[in-house]
Amino acid sequence: MKIAVCLKRVPDTTAKIVVGGDGKSIDESGVKFVPNPYDEYALEAAIALKEKAGAGETVVVALGTDAAQETIRTALAMGIDRGVLLQSPGSADGFEVAKAIAAELKGQGYDLILFGKMAVDDYNHQVGVMVAELLELPCVSAVSALTVEGGALTAEREIEGGVEQLACQLPAVVTADKGINTPRLPSLKGIMAAKKKPLETKPVSLGAGSITVTSLALPPERQAGKIVGEGPDAVPALVQLLRTEAKVI
Amino acid sequence: MTRILPVKHQPGLPLDRLIKAEAPGAEAIEMDVLFVGAGPAGLAGAIELARLAKADGSLGDLNIGVLEKAGGLGEHNLSGAVVNPRPFRELFPDVPVEQLPFRQPVSGEAVYLLTEGGSVRIPTPPTMQNHGNYVASLSEIVRWMGGKAEELGVNLFAGFPVDSLLVDGTRVVGVRTTPAGLDREGNPADGYAEPTDLSAKVTVLTEGTRGPLAQAWRQWRGVGSPNPQIFALGVKEVWDVKKPLDRIIHTLGWPLPKDAFGGTFMYPMGPSQVAIGLVVGLDARDAGLDVHELLQKTKLHPLFRSYLEGGELVEWGAKTIPEGGFYALPDRFSGDGLLMAGDCLGTVEVASLKGIHYAVQSGMYAARAAFQALKAGDTGAAKLAAYDEMLRGSYVVADMKKRRNMRLAFKNGFYLGGIKSVLMTLTNGAFPGGQIHSESDAEEPREVRPRTPFVPDNTLTFSKVDAVFKSGNATRDTIPSHLVVGSDVPPEVADFLSHVCPAGVYERVGDELRVNPPNCVDCKATDVVGPRWTPREGGSGPKYRVM
Incomplete structure (x- = not known):
């Protein structure tokens, strides 16, 4: 089985974000970058599926600047076999990114193409499903459990108030939600091995796209909390404030 | 007055865990x-x-x-x-000094003696002159x-x-x-490595x-x-500020009691950031001395407040410093x-x-x-x-030898120490001759003195819980404890540890000691005078960016 995992390099979710001078991008100085956490679920799923099958190949594909090589190495250290970097500064238009990735994946004989359900930096939820469409493959998004057997997959999705179970023939595209697995940490041996694994870089140029970011703003500062009182005596005052001030009940 | 001798309550080093008479495994x-x-x-x-x-x-x-x-x-x-670039030049001969990872050259310096609310500028001691050095973040x-x-x-x-x-x-x-991936009891759990x-x-x-x-x-x-190693604890914050700082500042005196050795610093890290910190010897007599709290008070002093007001705390951290010098x-x-x-x-x-x-x-x-x-x-x-x-044979030990008794002179109080240290500087360490002997910090007796609780304002001053958050510490809550704590800790020792630890790992609850290991930022302060710190799961502890 041949599996591709698409990976994005994103700012650490705990990083303090500062809007850059242009007002449209983030100031990257001093920010730590990590693999997109949802993509880590996809990486783990790919590695585990190959381990279970006992054969096959796993390939990680990232679109980004040269700095994303480090992110790809992390995936290789986890156990992915080889990496491809599509060199590009990226685009705010997910469709442009999807086209470049689809062009890379097309005709390569992948049985399964995995994404995280979204990237935590732009929250677009777009690229995985668009790639599926471009490759004319079935797509199951936001998957929280996945098994592959006999050329078909079964998946679970957590939907409002329940779980949906689906089945689909391979090849297919799956985007991973949290809960699907616990991504492994790279081992020392994995880090050593990753240095010797192939990492191919290919410059790509994205189209201008139809979407541009006009501005970025930080969320408003949160107001300080208020302690109404202590014990049961404070309950009426709390209920009152929840009604009149917070307006949540 | 209640006295504490920390060493009496300190467990030994877990030697059998730290040193194993085993060959590396076949898979090594x-x-x-x-x-x-x-x-x-x-x-x-x-x-x-x-x-x-x-x-x-x-x-x-x-x-x-x-x-x-x-x-x-x-x-x-x-x-x-404040970094002396000397060995960086030797290690990176092809990198011009302005491309070394420093924030800025030291452009001016001042040393102050602080009182509560006031400050007197004093001449910069020769040992503290920093012309040619650079302000930097070690991270x-x-x-x-x-x-x-x-x-x-x-x-x-x-x-x-x-x-x-x-x-x-x-x-x-x-x-x-x-x-990695052990549960609280130390058994392999999900994600075990x-x-x-x-x-x-x-x-x-x-x-x-x-x-x-x-x-x-x-x-x-x-x-x-010759002497046991002795330590100081430094607590440091980095702030985004609106008013640029034009010099490096060191202070002595307030807010420290006269029988504690230490001082504060404030360094510019470019036009819109400063580092501020307080360093205090872990041999201080006052069992209630709390370096984090004292740093919070320090920020309210007029000398510092004017820079920090309207600014924002970016990061907080703490670390011990081995201060014993040549004889340690x-x-x-x-x-x-x-x-x-x-x-x-x-x-x-x-x-x-x-x-x-x-x-x-x-x-x-x-x-x-x-x-x-x-x-x-x-x-x-x-x-x-x-x-x-x-x-x-190098300048490293030569420098340390020249100042061999300087820290030790302050073992008997601040002002006498000050006089002795001047004589030592003038004589390149020859005064007073010989070696001043010292005890380890854990062997220094402490006195329980009355203290007023500190209440942070959440604008300029912060609690330990908020501080640990600002260290980036996101250690998993279910991690086994990495701290070796004595079995029977008296309430006054629990109090003492709660003040020594800047990160709120130790708390006195009633008459008991409560330990919150995930809070630990690996400063090692309590390892010096109390419970032992041992290595834990990789990636635990703080995530400093600009310390």
Whole structure:
């Protein structure tokens, strides 16, 4: 089985974000970058599926600047076999990114193409499903459990108030939600091995796209909390404030 | 008055865990030289060694590894810091000084004696003159050095703390990393990763301040020192500010009691950021002395407040500093298959408030000694002792010797200490002759004095809980405790520990001691005077970016 995992390099979710001078991008100085956490679920799923099958190949594909090589190495250290970097500064238009990735994946004989359900930096939820469409493959998004057997997959999705179970023939595209697995940490041996694994870089140029970011703003500062009182005596005052001030009940 | 003798309540070092008479497992990763700790000493050593091996060529490609307990490089490194660039010039001859990872040159300096609400500028002591030095973040220096090491083919392993030294007879033959993914009871849980063994011809301990392996190795090999090592605790914050600071500031006096040794600092880190910190000896008499709280009060002093007001706390951190100086250096810096460099060896000179450049330099000497030993095919104690000679013959130990009694003079109070230290400076250390003897910090008795609780305003001053959040610490809550705590801790000792620890790991609840291990930021303060710190799962602890 041949599996591709698409990976994005994103700012650490705990990083303090500062809007850059242009007002449209983030100031990257001093920010730590990590693999997109949802993509880590996809990486783990790919590695585990190959381990279970006992054969096959796993390939990680990232679109980004040269700095994303480090992110790809992390995936290789986890156990992915080889990496491809599509060199590009990226685009705010997910469709442009999807086209470049689809062009890379097309005709390569992948049985399964995995994404995280979204990237935590732009929250677009777009690229995985668009790639599926471009490759004319079935797509199951936001998957929280996945098994592959006999050329078909079964998946679970957590939907409002329940779980949906689906089945689909391979090849297919799956985007991973949290809960699907616990991504492994790279081992020392994995880090050593990753240095010797192939990492191919290919410059790509994205189209201008139809979407541009006009501005970025930080969320408003949160107001300080208020302690109404202590014990049961404070309950009426709390209920009152929840009604009149917070307006949540 | 209630008195406490901390050592009476301190458990011993868990030697059987830190030193194991076992060969590295069959699956062990083979290294030629392994550095334990990716700080300035370990990375300088790895870089120097990689260069030596390349230039010489006769040993082929050396396998050089650097293990680091933090999840990412620089995340456990903290210093003031005003850096002397001397060894950086030697280690990176092709990098112009303005491209070194420093924030800015020292453009001016002032020393003040503080009173509550007031300040008097005093002449800058000769030892504290910083012309030609640079303000920097050690986290940033370390990340930059890591990049340089990687370019040279050094294997950097961030997120892998060392649990034990593996020994064969008297010889260190490798290390074992900590397991990851244990539950509270220490059983393998989801995401469990077993320990990995690494073998090495030479293991270089560059663990940083109060390193458990260096302590354990010295205890095991019986390597003493003229005086025990003594420590200070530094708590530091970085702030985004609206008003630029135009000079480096050091202060003495308030808010410290007269029988505590220490002072505050404020350094500019470019036009819109400052570092502010307070460093206090861990031998202070007052059992209620709380460095975090005192730093919070310090920020309200008019000298500092005007810079911080309207600004924002970016990051908070804490770290101990080995202050014992020359007489606390171990009798040996090396053994069979082993070298020690940087803070775990004690290469800090207190009078000039410097350690980073000594750490870098000692790491480079360790690399040279290791390289010569590898070339000779003999990494035994006799061969590696060349390192002791190199370091003892260098400016590192010469500087420390010149100021050998300076810190110790302050053991008997601030003002007398001040007078003695002036005489020592004037005489290059000859006054008063001989060695001032000192006890370890845990052997210094404490007095329980009345204290008023501090209430943070959440604008300029913050609680320990908020501070730990600002260290980036996101250690998993279900981690087993890495702290070895005595079984029967009296309430007054619980109080004492709650004040020593800047991160709220220890709390007194009723008459009991409550321990919150995930809060720990690896400063090692309580390891000095109380419960023992041991290595835990990789990536735990703070995630400093600009410390």
